Amino acid sequence: MRNTSLNKVHELAQKDSRVVFIGSDLGVGTLKAMKAEMPERFFMEGVAEQNVIGMAAGMAMDGLIPYVNTIAPFITRRCYEQVAVDVCVHNLPVRLIANGGGVVYAPLGPTHLAIEDFAIMRALPNMAVVAVSDAEEMKRLMDASLDWKGPIYIRLAKGGDPVISQPTDDFKIGKAILRREPGRVLMVSTGATTERCLKAADILAEAGITAGVLHMHTVKPLDCEALKALVPGRDLLVTVEEHLLAGGLGSAILECLVDCGVTLPKVKRLGLPDSFTKEYGSQDSMFETYGLKAEQIATTVRTALA
Amino acid sequence: MMSQESAIRQAARQAEARPLDNRSKHLRRLVVEGLLGGGRGHIGSSMSPIEILRVLYDEVMRFDPAQPKWTGRDRFILSKGHGCLAQYALLVDKGFIARETLGTFCKKDSILGGHPEANKIPGVEASTGALGHGLSIGVGMALAARVQKRDSRVFVVMGDGEINEGSVWEAAMSAGKHRLSNLVAIVDYNKIQSYAFTDEVQPLDPLPEKWAAFGFDAIEVDGHDVEALSKLFRELRYDGDKPTAIIAHTVKGRGVPFAEHQPSWHHKNKFTDEEVRAIAAALEDA
Secondary structure (H helix, E strand, O other), X not given: OHHHHHHHHHHHHXXXXXXXXXXXXXXXXXXXXXXXXXXXXXXXXXXXXXHHHHHHHHHHHOOOEEEEEEEHXXXXXXXXXXXXXXXHHOOOOOEEEEEOOEOOOXXXXXXXXXXXXXXXXXXXXXXXXXXXXXXXXXXXXXXXXXXXOOOEEEEOOOOOOOOOOOHHHOOEOOEOXXXXXXXXXXXXXXXXXXXXXXXXXXXXXXXXOOEEEXXXXXXXXOXXXXXXXXXXXXXXXXXXXXXXXXXXXXXXXXXXXXXXXXXXXXXXXXXXXXXXXXXXXXXXXXXXXXXXXXXXXXXXXXXXXX | XXXXXXXXXXXXXXXHHOOOOHHHHHXXXXXXXHHHHHOOEXXXXXXXXXXXXXXXXXXXXXXXXXXXXXXXXXEEEEXXXXXXXXXHHHHHHOOOOOHHHHHHOOOOOOOOOOOOOOOOOOOOOOOOOOOOOHHHXXXXXXXXXXXXXXXXXXXXXXXXXXXXXXXXXXXXXXHXXXXXXXXXXXXXXXXXXXOOEHHHHOOOOOHHHHHHHOOOEEEEEEOOOHHHHHHHHHHOOOXXXXXXXXXXXXXXXXXXXXXXXXXXXXXXXXXXXXXHHHHHHHHHHO
């Protein structure tokens, strides 16, 4: 997904002279082809995220469209004031591509995990927050990003994620995609958790429970229309995210439904508790710890319906 | 070298002994109009960079008040946004904004807040106020000019307290790396930050050496000497291979004798009319 995203930056830069790439201190050979082809629009600026964001803002003020890439906590927490003031106050078309969203970097420990990125990014006025499910959907997002007026935070998944998106999805930033028609249950998920929810829906179907899956790739601006249309009439609403329960997708969904006056069905929010992670392992093993594996999601749904 | 530096510092420190000319007084009157309008303001911080801004706007920068977004303009960023009354004075003087606007400073529907906002004020490039942001934005603008093959230059004025921020030095490294000769970083070195003298809070010397070590041509100047500033900016090579750092030795509160060199005059949020009259009167005698 990361390679797909960055190769798309190169492709966008080939067709639009406003596009530039800024990395911090990425891996050897990152976007080598772009660097060779257009060195004047390729920047690798070192471990200095505050400067990277301010510099991107300065470029955007003069008409460029910077795609910035580094590891998620360092493009959010480390330079939060620059993201807020330089990028969001000025509402500039800066794109923040965040490696290792959620618990992808499980082996590296809590310094490298982005488990609060939705919360802190969506708290910023003007910022769009997007977490696609797979590399094919990433291509569609990158195409859509070019002409988006304001800033976008793009959370990357692990890479090599199963492709569940489809060319016929009519991908639009801010428009949720209904992956499975709901019955008694509607699951709403984003990023890598949508694939787990689809599997959970299969498991539930075998048990005779129809569970829908709404892929909310855009956490902000949230597609309230889809929620207003799909939530009423369900027995159970489940929100699933690779993120703290505080301030993420589930919070955003409940805010939207309450503010719109929708009568809430029973709600279960699945995600990480109010704690920094205490183990290493892998993204999958962390999903197991936090009840985000497909089988666990299905069990949670069955229990909640019982 | 040291003796020359000392001479510049010495001259700046004694700037209050020299009378202000009419233009410098006029610009400071505009600052006072803002203070009077808002009943508050960073007076010390707005008085120290007046001559720097005066020379930039009068003699150095290319701009068009009728077309504030003219692509070919030079960019000016007041990174020490709290000194905004100095910039507002120049923007009024150059016709970007109406003089009456100063009377609305910090009022509910004013375009002029206690820190400058780009989306409200013609001629303001970047909203500043949070310190340590302007130089990185300036680096981005200087690089954008290079990408877009424009000869625009970028001038960034920072406070001395502001450069305590680590982000300033990230930006300095970046400017040095990219050899941004179209970027000029100016430190309004009035030796006082909010709490106390910079030497007490966070000593900065040797300041020119610091900037030079980051890849800048570092030059000291008496920041109240209009002729020296004019000569310096005229002789800068904007097409060389290094960014420039100007360490401008200034006097905080310059022009208001009882505020000069006084940390307590960094910011005031309760001026009585009487105090404002005293400031105005003192300025006339400066």
